Amino acid sequence: MNQPLVTILDDEPEIRRILTDTLEEAGFRTQSFSRAREFEASLKRVVPDVCLVDLSLPDTDGLALVHRLALEQGAAVIIISGRAQVQDRVTGLELGADDYITKPFDPAEVVARIRARLRSSRAPAPQSExxxxxxxxxxxxxxxxxxxxxxxxxxxxxxxxxxxxxxxxxxxxxxxxxxxxxxxxxxxxxxxxxxxxxxxxxxxxxxxxxxxxxxxxxxxxxxxxxxxxxxxx
The missing domain is CATH 1.10.10.10 (Winged helix-like DNA-binding domain superfamily/Winged helix DNA-binding domain)
Structure with missing residues (x-):
């Protein structure tokens, strides 16, 4: 059975490194991107199991990207952002994100949240859709x-x-x-x-x-x- 694939979209190299090391140690495959354009191009080749998306991106509106992902892709979307205001959380969830984690974060918590999302998405489905x-x-x-x-x-x-x-x-x-x-x-x-x-x-x-x-x-x-x-x- 293939290991779940998690993509990381964040323009901070240190954040990408921490998440990549932690997730791979926990048994996930990862892909990381610093720009939304590269990230969205990768989705045309393979849809990950979970997308970790920062909101403060240099080349696109992070919230608009989350909304597109929620409507067009089958992956779970977890926002990881330094925006800790309640309204940012509400807006992210309203636009379709599955979860919202604020920076600074505990890497172990990120792993736990991802595993929870995967357990949910792998629950037995009805015979019909x-x-x-x-x-x-x-x-x-x-x-x-x-x-x-x-x-x-x-x-x-x-x-x-x-x-x-x-x-x-x-x-x-x-x-x-x-x-x-x-x-x-x-x-x-x-x-x-x-x-x-x-x-x-x-x-x-x-x-x-x-x-x-x-x-x-x-x-x-x-x-x-x-x-x-x-x-x-």
Missing amino acids: IAEFNGWTAYFDRYVLEDGSGSETPFSHAEAEVLRLFLDSPKRLISRSQMQEALGGGAGDSFDRAMDVRISRLRTKLGEDPKNPRLIKTIYGAGYIFLGDVAWR
Whole structure:
């Protein structure tokens, strides 16, 4: 079995060296890039299992790059950035990142976060990658939601994981701890914020009333419940 491939995009040589040494010692294959242009060119040849992306890049907007990766690639995207403000975290997660790690970081934590993402993405999938529910069709093979009129809305890899979790367990309460066990990621406020952002974005894409959603209900103090009728095909 091939070792998972992690790509590193950061313009700081020392950061690239630390991450490369740590990840290879932990059993990962790595590729590192200092420029987004080289990084994006490599994606045409091979899609990595995980992308580590710095936001402060010399040749592109890091947040825009994260958004493109989330919509167009099958890799998990973890932001590693010196931007520690809450709004930067929220924006990164809203644009589709799977996780957000601030600099300075503990290399062991980066390894743990990557392993959590890989465990999540390797969870057993349904026989089919298409689910129908309440007038919607979700195509997990191409990350698209289709409404009854045939109009399509793309969703990110991170949003796909949350939606799949709901569709696999309709009309059952899913607690925050169950979500973390299933999806991985950092514990505490960082994980809760990530889930809030992804669920909010899914509700928007499903045309939900944020004050009274019909499909994804928040059970305060307990978790979430998906109330749709789901059929996989």
